[in-house]
Amino acid sequence: MATHLAIAFKAVGAELVQIWSRDIRNGEILAALTKSTAVSDWNKLDRNADCYLIAVKDDAIPAVAERLKGLKGIVVHTSGATAMDALAQTGTGYGVLYPLQTFSKTKAVDLTKVPLCIEASDPATFEKLSAIAHLISPLVSLVNSEQRKVLHLAAVFACNFSNHLYALSHTILEHYQLKFELLKPLILETAEKVQTSLPEEVQTGPAIRNDEETMKKHMALLREFPEMQEIYEMLSKSIKKKYL
Amino acid sequence: MATHLAIAFKAVGAELVQIWSRDIRNGEILAALTKSTAVSDWNKLDRNADCYLIAVKDDAIPAVAERLKGLKGIVVHTSGATAMDALAQTGTGYGVLYPLQTFSKTKAVDLTKVPLCIEASDPATFEKLSAIAHLISPLVSLVNSEQRKVLHLAAVFACNFSNHLYALSHTILEHYQLKFELLKPLILETAEKVQTSLPEEVQTGPAIRNDEETMKKHMALLREFPEMQEIYEMLSKSIKKKYL
Numbered sequence: 001m002a003t004h005l006a007i008a009f010k011a012v013g014a015e016l017v018q019i020w021s022r023d024i025r026n027g028e029i030l031a032a033l034t035k036s037t038a039v040s041d042w043n044k045l046d047r048n049a050d051c052y053l054i055a056v057k058d059d060a061i062p063a064v065a066e067r068l069k070g071l072k073g074i075v076v077h078t079s080g081a082t083a084m085d086a087l088a089q090t091g092t093g094y095g096v097l098y099p100l101q102t103f104s105k106t107k108a109v110d111l112t113k114v115p116l117c118i119e120a121s122d123p124a125t126f127e128k129l130s131a132i133a134h135l136i137s138p139l140v141s142l143v144n145s146e147q148r149k150v151l152h153l154a155a156v157f158a159c160n161f162s163n164h165l166y167a168l169s170h171t172i173l174e175h176y177q178l179k180f181e182l183l184k185p186l187i188l189e190t191a192e193k194v195q196t197s198l199p200e201e202v203q204t205g206p207a208i209r210n211d212e213e214t215m216k217k218h219m220a221l222l223r224e225f226p227e228m229q230e231i232y233e234m235l236s237k238s239i240k241k242k243y244l
Numbered sequence: 245m246a247t248h249l250a251i252a253f254k255a256v257g258a259e260l261v262q263i264w265s266r267d268i269r270n271g272e273i274l275a276a277l278t279k280s281t282a283v284s285d286w287n288k289l290d291r292n293a294d295c296y297l298i299a300v301k302d303d304a305i306p307a308v309a310e311r312l313k314g315l316k317g318i319v320v321h322t323s324g325a326t327a328m329d330a331l332a333q334t335g336t337g338y339g340v341l342y343p344l345q346t347f348s349k350t351k352a353v354d355l356t357k358v359p360l361c362i363e364a365s366d367p368a369t370f371e372k373l374s375a376i377a378h379l380i381s382p383l384v385s386l387v388n389s390e391q392r393k394v395l396h397l398a399a400v401f402a403c404n405f406s407n408h409l410y411a412l413s414h415t416i417l418e419h420y421q422l423k424f425e426l427l428k429p430l431i432l433e434t435a436e437k438v439q440t441s442l443p444e445e446v447q448t449g450p451a452i453r454n455d456e457e458t459m460k461k462h463m464a465l466l467r468e469f470p471e472m473q474e475i476y477e478m479l480s481k482s483i484k485k486k487y488l
Contacts, residue, residue: 058458081450081458101430104446107437115426141426150420151427153462154413157472158427159434160449161479162406167443167486169398176394182359182385183395183402184439186345190403191435193351195428199411202348205404206325214302214325218397227482228401234478235405238471242411 001078002055003030004103008111008136010034017049042067049073051132053097058082065090074125076132080152083145084119093125097133098148102159111136117143117151168228175224200242207239245322246299247274248347252355252380254278261293286311293317295376297341302326309334318369324396327389328363337369341377342392346403355380361387361395412472419468444486451483 006016016036021027027038039045045067054064054077061077065087068075074093077086080100087094098117101109116133118140120126126142133140143151166187170180193202206214215236222229246263254260260280265271271282283289289311298308298321305321309331312319318337321330324344331338342361345353360377362384364370370386377384387395410431414424437446450458459480466473 058455081455081461100426102433102437102446102448104437104441104448107440109433113429115429117426143422147420147422149461150416150422150465152458153465154416154422154427155430156449156462156476157409157416158413159430160447160451160483161409161475162431163434163438163443163447164479164483164486165401165405165409166438167447168482169402170443172394172398172401176391178387178391178394178398180442182344182361183398185357185359186399186403187406187438188435189346189353190407191432193346193348194407194410194431196351197348198424199407199414202346203404203407203411204346204348205400207404211302211325214396217325217393218400221394221397227485231405231478231482232400234475235408238412238475239404239408241471242408 001099001103003033003105004109004111005053005055005078005099005136006030006034006036010036012135014132014135017046020045047071051076051128054078054087061086062089074120074128076129080148080155083149084121085145088121093121093128095120095125095129096145096148097129098143098151099137100151100155102155112138115139115141117141117148119144119148168231171225172222172228176221203239203243205239207236208243210240210244245343245347247277247349248353248355249297249299249322249343249380250274250278250280254280256379258376258379261290264289291315295320295372298322298331305330306333318364318372320373324392324399327393328365329389332365337365337372339364339369339373340389340392341373342387342395343381344395344399346399356382359383359385361385361392363388363392412475415469416466416472420465447483447487449483451480452487454484454488 016034019027019031019036019038021040024040031038050073052068052073052075056064058079058081061082068090071092075087075090076095076097078097080098084096096119099114101114114137116137118129118133120129173180260278263271263275263280263282268282268284275282294317296312296317296319300308302323302325305326312334315336319331319334320339320341322341324342328340340363343358345358358381360381362373362377364373417424
Protein backbone atom coordinates (compact mmCIF):
# COMPACT_ATOMS: atom_id res chain seq x y z
CA MET A 1 0.00 0.00 0.00
CA ALA A 2 2.74 2.47 1.06
CA THR A 3 4.72 1.75 -2.10
CA HIS A 4 1.80 2.11 -4.49
CA LEU A 5 0.54 5.33 -2.87
CA ALA A 6 3.99 6.92 -2.65
CA ILE A 7 4.71 6.18 -6.31
CA ALA A 8 1.29 7.50 -7.37
CA PHE A 9 1.72 10.76 -5.44
CA LYS A 10 5.26 11.21 -6.75
CA ALA A 11 4.03 10.63 -10.32
CA VAL A 12 1.62 13.58 -10.07
CA GLY A 13 4.33 15.88 -8.69
CA ALA A 14 3.42 15.85 -4.99
CA GLU A 15 6.38 16.37 -2.66
CA LEU A 16 7.03 13.36 -0.43
CA VAL A 17 8.75 15.01 2.51
CA GLN A 18 9.80 11.81 4.28
CA ILE A 19 9.22 8.06 4.21
CA TRP A 20 9.04 6.79 7.79
CA SER A 21 9.60 3.08 8.21
CA ARG A 22 10.30 0.86 11.20
CA ASP A 23 12.99 -0.76 9.08
CA ILE A 24 15.19 1.97 7.60
CA ARG A 25 16.25 -0.30 4.71
CA ASN A 26 12.67 -0.66 3.50
CA GLY A 27 12.23 3.09 3.90
CA GLU A 28 15.36 3.75 1.86
CA ILE A 29 14.19 1.62 -1.06
CA LEU A 30 10.92 3.55 -1.29
CA ALA A 31 12.68 6.88 -0.67
CA ALA A 32 15.04 6.15 -3.58
CA LEU A 33 12.06 5.35 -5.85
CA THR A 34 10.30 8.59 -4.93
CA LYS A 35 13.24 11.00 -4.44
CA SER A 36 12.39 11.31 -0.76
CA THR A 37 14.26 10.79 2.52
CA ALA A 38 13.90 7.75 4.74
CA VAL A 39 13.65 8.00 8.54
CA SER A 40 13.00 5.40 11.21
CA ASP A 41 13.67 7.52 14.30
CA TRP A 42 10.49 9.30 15.45
CA ASN A 43 12.60 12.23 16.67
CA LYS A 44 13.70 12.91 13.12
CA LEU A 45 10.13 13.14 11.78
CA ASP A 46 9.51 16.39 9.91
CA ARG A 47 6.69 18.07 11.84
CA ASN A 48 5.79 20.60 9.13
CA ALA A 49 4.24 18.40 6.43
CA ASP A 50 0.67 19.06 5.22
CA CYS A 51 -0.39 15.45 5.51
CA TYR A 52 0.81 12.33 7.32
CA LEU A 53 -0.29 9.17 5.55
CA ILE A 54 -0.25 6.00 7.66
CA ALA A 55 0.07 2.74 5.68
CA VAL A 56 0.92 0.13 8.32
CA LYS A 57 -0.72 -3.05 9.59
CA ASP A 58 -4.12 -2.37 11.15
CA ASP A 59 -3.05 -3.22 14.66
CA ALA A 60 -0.04 -0.87 14.48
CA ILE A 61 -2.19 2.19 13.67
CA PRO A 62 -2.83 3.28 17.32
CA ALA A 63 0.90 3.12 18.16
CA VAL A 64 1.79 5.22 15.11
CA ALA A 65 -1.01 7.71 15.89
CA GLU A 66 0.46 8.03 19.39
CA ARG A 67 3.61 9.43 17.74
CA LEU A 68 1.71 11.91 15.56
CA LYS A 69 0.21 14.15 18.22
CA GLY A 70 0.08 17.92 18.03
CA LEU A 71 1.00 18.28 14.35
CA LYS A 72 -0.31 21.02 12.09
CA GLY A 73 -0.84 18.73 9.14
CA ILE A 74 -3.69 16.25 8.85
CA VAL A 75 -3.16 12.60 9.84
CA VAL A 76 -4.73 9.95 7.62
CA HIS A 77 -4.80 6.17 7.73
CA THR A 78 -5.45 3.88 4.76
CA SER A 79 -7.12 0.87 6.36
CA GLY A 80 -10.42 -0.64 5.25
CA ALA A 81 -11.14 -2.31 8.56
CA THR A 82 -10.11 0.42 11.04
CA ALA A 83 -12.48 3.15 12.24
CA MET A 84 -11.43 6.73 11.66
CA ASP A 85 -11.52 7.40 15.40
CA ALA A 86 -8.41 5.28 15.88
CA LEU A 87 -6.72 8.60 15.03
CA ALA A 88 -8.74 10.81 17.40
CA GLN A 89 -5.86 10.84 19.89
CA THR A 90 -3.72 12.83 17.44
CA GLY A 91 -5.67 15.90 18.53
CA THR A 92 -5.57 17.41 15.04
CA GLY A 93 -7.55 17.06 11.79
CA TYR A 94 -7.63 13.38 10.86
CA GLY A 95 -9.22 11.10 8.34
CA VAL A 96 -9.09 8.00 6.17
CA LEU A 97 -8.05 7.46 2.57
CA TYR A 98 -8.91 3.87 1.66
CA PRO A 99 -8.10 2.75 -1.89
CA LEU A 100 -10.53 -0.04 -2.75
CA GLN A 101 -8.03 -2.22 -4.53
CA THR A 102 -5.74 -5.17 -3.88
CA PHE A 103 -2.04 -4.40 -4.03
CA SER A 104 0.86 -6.76 -4.55
CA LYS A 105 4.54 -5.88 -4.44
CA THR A 106 5.24 -7.09 -7.94
CA LYS A 107 2.39 -5.65 -9.99
CA ALA A 108 1.84 -1.95 -10.75
CA VAL A 109 -1.71 -0.66 -10.31
CA ASP A 110 -3.24 2.25 -12.20
CA LEU A 111 -4.60 4.24 -9.27
CA THR A 112 -6.59 6.55 -11.56
CA LYS A 113 -9.02 3.64 -11.93
CA VAL A 114 -9.19 2.86 -8.22
CA PRO A 115 -12.08 4.17 -6.08
CA LEU A 116 -10.70 6.12 -3.11
CA CYS A 117 -12.98 6.10 -0.07
CA ILE A 118 -12.36 9.10 2.13
CA GLU A 119 -13.69 10.29 5.47
CA ALA A 120 -12.54 13.14 7.70
CA SER A 121 -12.97 14.41 11.25
CA ASP A 122 -14.25 17.86 10.19
CA PRO A 123 -15.15 19.82 7.03
CA ALA A 124 -11.79 21.61 6.76
CA THR A 125 -9.89 18.32 6.96
CA PHE A 126 -12.31 16.80 4.45
CA GLU A 127 -11.51 19.59 1.97
CA LYS A 128 -7.76 19.03 2.37
CA LEU A 129 -8.03 15.25 2.12
CA SER A 130 -10.38 15.41 -0.86
CA ALA A 131 -7.91 17.63 -2.73
CA ILE A 132 -5.06 15.23 -1.92
CA ALA A 133 -7.08 12.18 -3.01
CA HIS A 134 -8.12 13.83 -6.28
CA LEU A 135 -4.43 14.23 -7.14
CA ILE A 136 -4.17 10.49 -7.79
CA SER A 137 -7.71 9.37 -8.77
CA PRO A 138 -10.92 10.99 -10.02
CA LEU A 139 -12.95 8.27 -8.27
CA VAL A 140 -13.18 9.82 -4.79
CA SER A 141 -16.20 8.95 -2.61
CA LEU A 142 -17.21 9.96 0.90
CA VAL A 143 -17.55 6.68 2.81
CA ASN A 144 -18.00 6.61 6.58
CA SER A 145 -16.34 4.11 8.91
CA GLU A 146 -19.34 1.79 9.06
CA GLN A 147 -19.71 1.77 5.25
CA ARG A 148 -15.99 1.18 4.82
CA LYS A 149 -16.22 -1.91 7.02
CA VAL A 150 -19.04 -3.18 4.78
CA LEU A 151 -17.02 -2.47 1.63
CA HIS A 152 -14.12 -4.38 3.10
CA LEU A 153 -16.41 -7.31 3.86
CA ALA A 154 -17.86 -7.23 0.33
CA ALA A 155 -14.31 -7.18 -1.03
CA VAL A 156 -13.47 -10.29 0.99
CA PHE A 157 -16.28 -12.11 -0.84
CA ALA A 158 -15.59 -10.70 -4.30
CA CYS A 159 -11.79 -10.69 -4.17
CA ASN A 160 -10.20 -12.78 -1.39
CA PHE A 161 -12.69 -15.63 -1.67
CA SER A 162 -12.73 -15.57 -5.48
CA ASN A 163 -8.96 -15.82 -5.49
CA HIS A 164 -9.22 -18.80 -3.16
CA LEU A 165 -11.64 -20.44 -5.60
CA TYR A 166 -9.04 -19.89 -8.33
CA ALA A 167 -6.53 -21.63 -6.05
CA LEU A 168 -8.92 -24.53 -5.46
CA SER A 169 -9.46 -24.91 -9.20
CA HIS A 170 -5.68 -24.95 -9.60
CA THR A 171 -5.51 -27.80 -7.06
CA ILE A 172 -8.12 -29.78 -9.01
CA LEU A 173 -6.34 -29.23 -12.34
CA GLU A 174 -2.97 -30.18 -10.89
CA HIS A 175 -4.39 -33.36 -9.40
CA TYR A 176 -5.57 -34.41 -12.87
CA GLN A 177 -2.39 -33.21 -14.66
CA LEU A 178 -4.00 -30.27 -16.40
CA LYS A 179 -2.60 -26.76 -16.70
CA PHE A 180 -4.05 -23.74 -14.84
CA GLU A 181 -3.17 -21.80 -18.00
CA LEU A 182 -6.28 -23.17 -19.70
CA LEU A 183 -8.59 -21.45 -17.20
CA LYS A 184 -7.06 -17.98 -17.35
CA PRO A 185 -9.18 -16.53 -20.19
CA LEU A 186 -12.31 -17.80 -18.46
CA ILE A 187 -11.34 -16.18 -15.16
CA LEU A 188 -10.69 -12.86 -16.86
CA GLU A 189 -13.92 -12.96 -18.87
CA THR A 190 -15.93 -13.73 -15.72
CA ALA A 191 -14.56 -10.58 -14.07
CA GLU A 192 -14.97 -8.51 -17.24
CA LYS A 193 -18.62 -9.51 -17.61
CA VAL A 194 -19.60 -7.87 -14.33
CA GLN A 195 -18.01 -4.58 -15.39
CA THR A 196 -21.04 -4.03 -17.63
CA SER A 197 -23.66 -6.49 -16.30
CA LEU A 198 -24.73 -7.32 -12.77
CA PRO A 199 -23.47 -10.72 -11.57
CA GLU A 200 -27.07 -11.88 -11.07
CA GLU A 201 -27.69 -11.33 -14.79
CA VAL A 202 -24.79 -13.49 -15.98
CA GLN A 203 -24.78 -16.44 -13.56
CA THR A 204 -24.20 -19.71 -15.40
CA GLY A 205 -23.24 -23.26 -14.44
CA PRO A 206 -24.89 -26.52 -13.38
CA ALA A 207 -26.43 -25.18 -10.12
CA ILE A 208 -28.53 -22.44 -11.74
CA ARG A 209 -29.68 -24.96 -14.40
CA ASN A 210 -30.41 -27.42 -11.56
CA ASP A 211 -28.39 -29.93 -13.61
CA GLU A 212 -28.24 -32.68 -10.98
CA GLU A 213 -26.42 -35.14 -13.20
CA THR A 214 -23.46 -32.81 -13.84
CA MET A 215 -23.31 -31.89 -10.15
CA LYS A 216 -23.18 -35.58 -9.24
CA LYS A 217 -20.32 -36.16 -11.70
CA HIS A 218 -18.46 -33.20 -10.20
CA MET A 219 -18.89 -34.52 -6.67
CA ALA A 220 -17.46 -37.85 -7.82
CA LEU A 221 -14.40 -36.12 -9.34
CA LEU A 222 -13.86 -34.42 -5.95
CA ARG A 223 -13.98 -37.67 -3.98
CA GLU A 224 -10.42 -37.22 -2.76
CA PHE A 225 -11.14 -33.62 -1.65
CA PRO A 226 -13.92 -33.76 0.97
CA GLU A 227 -13.40 -30.10 1.86
CA MET A 228 -13.94 -29.05 -1.76
CA GLN A 229 -17.02 -31.26 -1.89
CA GLU A 230 -18.43 -29.30 1.05
CA ILE A 231 -17.66 -25.98 -0.65
CA TYR A 232 -19.15 -27.22 -3.92
CA GLU A 233 -22.36 -28.28 -2.16
CA MET A 234 -22.70 -25.13 -0.10
CA LEU A 235 -22.18 -22.72 -3.01
CA SER A 236 -24.43 -24.76 -5.31
CA LYS A 237 -27.13 -24.71 -2.63
CA SER A 238 -26.73 -20.96 -2.28
CA ILE A 239 -27.06 -20.47 -6.06
CA LYS A 240 -30.15 -22.70 -6.24
CA LYS A 241 -31.73 -20.86 -3.30
CA LYS A 242 -31.14 -17.50 -4.98
CA TYR A 243 -32.40 -18.30 -8.48
CA LEU A 244 -34.64 -21.39 -8.48
CA MET B 245 -22.41 -21.00 -27.93
CA ALA B 246 -23.92 -21.54 -31.40
CA THR B 247 -24.04 -17.81 -32.05
CA HIS B 248 -20.45 -17.14 -30.96
CA LEU B 249 -19.03 -20.08 -32.92
CA ALA B 250 -21.01 -19.34 -36.07
CA ILE B 251 -19.92 -15.70 -36.05
CA ALA B 252 -16.28 -16.66 -35.42
CA PHE B 253 -16.25 -19.19 -38.30
CA LYS B 254 -17.97 -16.74 -40.63
CA ALA B 255 -15.40 -14.05 -39.71
CA VAL B 256 -12.53 -16.23 -40.92
CA GLY B 257 -14.29 -17.02 -44.20
CA ALA B 258 -15.57 -20.51 -43.47
CA GLU B 259 -18.74 -21.42 -45.33
CA LEU B 260 -21.70 -22.06 -43.02
CA VAL B 261 -23.83 -24.36 -45.15
CA GLN B 262 -26.88 -24.36 -42.86
CA ILE B 263 -28.02 -23.34 -39.40
CA TRP B 264 -30.29 -26.02 -38.00
CA SER B 265 -32.50 -24.92 -35.11
CA ARG B 266 -35.54 -26.44 -33.42
CA ASP B 267 -37.10 -22.99 -33.62
CA ILE B 268 -36.77 -21.70 -37.20
CA ARG B 269 -36.99 -18.06 -36.04
CA ASN B 270 -33.85 -18.44 -33.90
CA GLY B 271 -32.16 -20.17 -36.80
CA GLU B 272 -33.11 -17.34 -39.15
CA ILE B 273 -31.59 -14.67 -36.91
CA LEU B 274 -28.26 -16.49 -36.82
CA ALA B 275 -28.47 -17.36 -40.55
CA ALA B 276 -28.97 -13.67 -41.35
CA LEU B 277 -25.92 -12.73 -39.25
CA THR B 278 -23.74 -15.31 -40.99
CA LYS B 279 -25.14 -15.29 -44.55
CA SER B 280 -26.33 -18.87 -44.12
CA THR B 281 -29.67 -20.67 -44.46
CA ALA B 282 -31.88 -21.71 -41.58
CA VAL B 283 -33.58 -25.11 -41.42
CA SER B 284 -35.63 -26.81 -38.72
CA ASP B 285 -36.84 -29.84 -40.65
CA TRP B 286 -34.36 -32.72 -40.40
CA ASN B 287 -35.32 -33.83 -43.92
CA LYS B 288 -33.95 -30.59 -45.29
CA LEU B 289 -30.54 -31.04 -43.69
CA ASP B 290 -27.70 -30.76 -46.24
CA ARG B 291 -25.95 -34.13 -46.03
CA ASN B 292 -22.78 -33.04 -47.88
CA ALA B 293 -21.14 -30.68 -45.34
CA ASP B 294 -17.59 -31.38 -44.10
CA CYS B 295 -18.48 -30.88 -40.46
CA TYR B 296 -21.66 -30.88 -38.34
CA LEU B 297 -21.24 -28.81 -35.19
CA ILE B 298 -23.73 -29.54 -32.39
CA ALA B 299 -24.31 -26.67 -29.93
CA VAL B 300 -27.41 -27.70 -28.00
CA LYS B 301 -28.22 -28.41 -24.34
CA ASP B 302 -26.25 -31.39 -23.03
CA ASP B 303 -29.26 -33.64 -22.65
CA ALA B 304 -30.38 -32.98 -26.24
CA ILE B 305 -27.09 -34.22 -27.75
CA PRO B 306 -28.09 -37.92 -28.11
CA ALA B 307 -31.35 -37.01 -29.89
CA VAL B 308 -29.49 -34.75 -32.34
CA ALA B 309 -26.80 -37.40 -32.90
CA GLU B 310 -29.59 -39.85 -33.74
CA ARG B 311 -30.44 -37.58 -36.71
CA LEU B 312 -26.85 -37.35 -37.92
CA LYS B 313 -26.22 -40.95 -38.86
CA GLY B 314 -24.45 -42.07 -42.00
CA LEU B 315 -23.01 -38.70 -43.05
CA LYS B 316 -19.69 -38.25 -44.80
CA GLY B 317 -18.70 -35.21 -42.76
CA ILE B 318 -17.49 -35.35 -39.16
CA VAL B 319 -19.95 -34.78 -36.30
CA VAL B 320 -18.74 -32.68 -33.37
CA HIS B 321 -20.34 -31.56 -30.11
CA THR B 322 -19.26 -28.58 -28.02
CA SER B 323 -20.15 -29.65 -24.49
CA GLY B 324 -17.77 -29.59 -21.53
CA ALA B 325 -19.68 -32.15 -19.53
CA THR B 326 -20.60 -34.70 -22.22
CA ALA B 327 -18.35 -37.62 -23.19
CA MET B 328 -17.31 -37.86 -26.84
CA ASP B 329 -18.92 -41.29 -27.10
CA ALA B 330 -22.36 -39.69 -26.93
CA LEU B 331 -21.75 -39.35 -30.69
CA ALA B 332 -20.60 -42.93 -31.34
CA GLN B 333 -24.03 -43.84 -32.72
CA THR B 334 -23.46 -41.52 -35.71
CA GLY B 335 -21.30 -44.25 -37.22
CA THR B 336 -18.90 -41.76 -38.77
CA GLY B 337 -15.87 -39.73 -37.60
CA TYR B 338 -16.87 -37.76 -34.52
CA GLY B 339 -15.33 -35.55 -31.90
CA VAL B 340 -15.58 -32.65 -29.49
CA LEU B 341 -14.68 -28.99 -29.81
CA TYR B 342 -15.07 -27.41 -26.38
CA PRO B 343 -14.27 -23.69 -26.07
CA LEU B 344 -13.19 -23.07 -22.49
CA GLN B 345 -15.03 -19.80 -22.08
CA THR B 346 -18.29 -18.43 -20.74
CA PHE B 347 -20.62 -17.01 -23.37
CA SER B 348 -23.47 -14.59 -22.96
CA LYS B 349 -25.87 -13.42 -25.64
CA THR B 350 -25.04 -9.76 -25.19
CA LYS B 351 -21.24 -9.69 -25.03
CA ALA B 352 -18.88 -10.49 -27.91
CA VAL B 353 -15.95 -12.79 -27.08
CA ASP B 354 -12.60 -12.76 -28.87
CA LEU B 355 -12.31 -16.46 -29.68
CA THR B 356 -8.67 -16.12 -30.71
CA LYS B 357 -7.90 -15.87 -26.97
CA VAL B 358 -10.08 -18.83 -25.99
CA PRO B 359 -8.53 -22.28 -25.42
CA LEU B 360 -10.28 -24.84 -27.63
CA CYS B 361 -10.22 -28.36 -26.22
CA ILE B 362 -10.57 -30.95 -28.95
CA GLU B 363 -10.86 -34.71 -29.04
CA ALA B 364 -11.67 -37.07 -31.92
CA SER B 365 -12.70 -40.66 -32.55
CA ASP B 366 -9.75 -41.44 -34.83
CA PRO B 367 -6.59 -39.79 -36.23
CA ALA B 368 -8.17 -38.74 -39.54
CA THR B 369 -11.07 -37.03 -37.75
CA PHE B 370 -8.60 -35.43 -35.34
CA GLU B 371 -6.69 -33.90 -38.28
CA LYS B 372 -9.89 -32.48 -39.77
CA LEU B 373 -11.17 -31.15 -36.45
CA SER B 374 -7.80 -29.66 -35.53
CA ALA B 375 -7.68 -27.76 -38.84
CA ILE B 376 -11.22 -26.47 -38.28
CA ALA B 377 -10.45 -25.40 -34.68
CA HIS B 378 -7.25 -23.61 -35.73
CA LEU B 379 -9.34 -21.46 -38.08
CA ILE B 380 -10.76 -19.58 -35.10
CA SER B 381 -8.13 -19.87 -32.32
CA PRO B 382 -4.42 -20.69 -32.08
CA LEU B 383 -5.01 -22.14 -28.58
CA VAL B 384 -6.01 -25.68 -29.56
CA SER B 385 -5.31 -28.50 -27.08
CA LEU B 386 -5.98 -32.22 -27.19
CA VAL B 387 -8.13 -32.91 -24.12
CA ASN B 388 -9.82 -36.27 -23.58
CA SER B 389 -13.34 -36.74 -22.20
CA GLU B 390 -12.17 -37.36 -18.62
CA GLN B 391 -9.91 -34.28 -18.66
CA ARG B 392 -12.66 -32.17 -20.17
CA LYS B 393 -14.96 -33.12 -17.30
CA VAL B 394 -12.24 -32.01 -14.87
CA LEU B 395 -11.77 -28.71 -16.72
CA HIS B 396 -15.48 -28.13 -16.56
CA LEU B 397 -15.44 -28.77 -12.80
CA ALA B 398 -12.47 -26.43 -12.32
CA ALA B 399 -14.35 -23.79 -14.32
CA VAL B 400 -17.34 -24.14 -12.02
CA PHE B 401 -15.09 -23.19 -9.08
CA ALA B 402 -13.16 -20.43 -10.86
CA CYS B 403 -16.02 -18.94 -12.87
CA ASN B 404 -19.55 -19.92 -11.79
CA PHE B 405 -18.78 -19.83 -8.06
CA SER B 406 -16.70 -16.65 -8.32
CA ASN B 407 -19.57 -14.96 -10.11
CA HIS B 408 -21.88 -16.08 -7.31
CA LEU B 409 -19.49 -14.50 -4.78
CA TYR B 410 -19.73 -11.27 -6.79
CA ALA B 411 -23.52 -11.58 -6.51
CA LEU B 412 -23.30 -12.15 -2.74
CA SER B 413 -21.08 -9.09 -2.35
CA HIS B 414 -23.67 -7.14 -4.34
CA THR B 415 -26.34 -8.29 -1.87
CA ILE B 416 -24.22 -7.11 1.07
CA LEU B 417 -23.54 -3.73 -0.52
CA GLU B 418 -27.18 -3.21 -1.42
CA HIS B 419 -28.28 -4.03 2.12
CA TYR B 420 -26.00 -1.27 3.41
CA GLN B 421 -26.90 1.21 0.61
CA LEU B 422 -23.54 1.04 -1.15
CA LYS B 423 -22.94 0.75 -4.88
CA PHE B 424 -21.60 -2.42 -6.55
CA GLU B 425 -19.75 0.00 -8.85
CA LEU B 426 -17.14 0.56 -6.14
CA LEU B 427 -16.04 -3.09 -6.24
CA LYS B 428 -15.61 -3.43 -9.99
CA PRO B 429 -11.95 -2.40 -10.27
CA LEU B 430 -11.09 -4.78 -7.44
CA ILE B 431 -12.86 -7.68 -9.12
CA LEU B 432 -11.04 -7.03 -12.38
CA GLU B 433 -7.64 -6.67 -10.72
CA THR B 434 -8.16 -9.93 -8.81
CA ALA B 435 -8.70 -11.76 -12.11
CA GLU B 436 -5.85 -9.94 -13.82
CA LYS B 437 -3.41 -10.83 -11.07
CA VAL B 438 -3.72 -14.54 -11.75
CA GLN B 439 -2.93 -14.04 -15.43
CA THR B 440 0.73 -13.62 -14.42
CA SER B 441 0.90 -15.05 -10.88
CA LEU B 442 -0.52 -18.21 -9.40
CA PRO B 443 -3.53 -17.59 -7.11
CA GLU B 444 -1.63 -19.15 -4.19
CA GLU B 445 1.03 -16.45 -4.55
CA VAL B 446 -1.39 -13.52 -4.32
CA GLN B 447 -3.93 -14.62 -1.70
CA THR B 448 -4.76 -11.76 0.68
CA GLY B 449 -7.47 -11.01 3.24
CA PRO B 450 -8.21 -11.56 6.92
CA ALA B 451 -8.22 -15.39 6.79
CA ILE B 452 -4.66 -15.79 5.48
CA ARG B 453 -3.49 -13.21 8.07
CA ASN B 454 -5.48 -15.12 10.71
CA ASP B 455 -6.95 -11.73 11.64
CA GLU B 456 -9.60 -13.01 14.06
CA GLU B 457 -10.80 -9.56 15.04
CA THR B 458 -11.66 -8.52 11.47
CA MET B 459 -13.33 -11.88 10.83
CA LYS B 460 -15.47 -11.40 13.96
CA LYS B 461 -16.52 -7.92 12.76
CA HIS B 462 -17.43 -9.37 9.36
CA MET B 463 -19.54 -12.11 10.92
CA ALA B 464 -21.40 -9.45 12.91
CA LEU B 465 -22.10 -7.44 9.75
CA LEU B 466 -23.56 -10.62 8.22
CA ARG B 467 -25.91 -11.29 11.16
CA GLU B 468 -28.98 -10.95 8.94
CA PHE B 469 -27.50 -13.35 6.37
CA PRO B 470 -26.92 -16.70 8.11
CA GLU B 471 -26.21 -18.42 4.79
CA MET B 472 -23.47 -15.94 3.96
CA GLN B 473 -22.06 -16.41 7.46
CA GLU B 474 -21.75 -20.13 6.72
CA ILE B 475 -20.03 -19.44 3.40
CA TYR B 476 -17.72 -16.90 5.05
CA GLU B 477 -16.73 -19.40 7.73
CA MET B 478 -16.24 -22.31 5.37
CA LEU B 479 -14.07 -20.40 2.88
CA SER B 480 -12.05 -18.75 5.66
CA LYS B 481 -11.46 -22.18 7.21
CA SER B 482 -10.35 -23.52 3.85
CA ILE B 483 -7.90 -20.62 3.38
CA LYS B 484 -6.49 -21.05 6.89
CA LYS B 485 -6.10 -24.78 6.35
CA LYS B 486 -4.20 -24.21 3.10
CA TYR B 487 -1.79 -21.52 4.24
CA LEU B 488 -1.45 -21.48 8.04
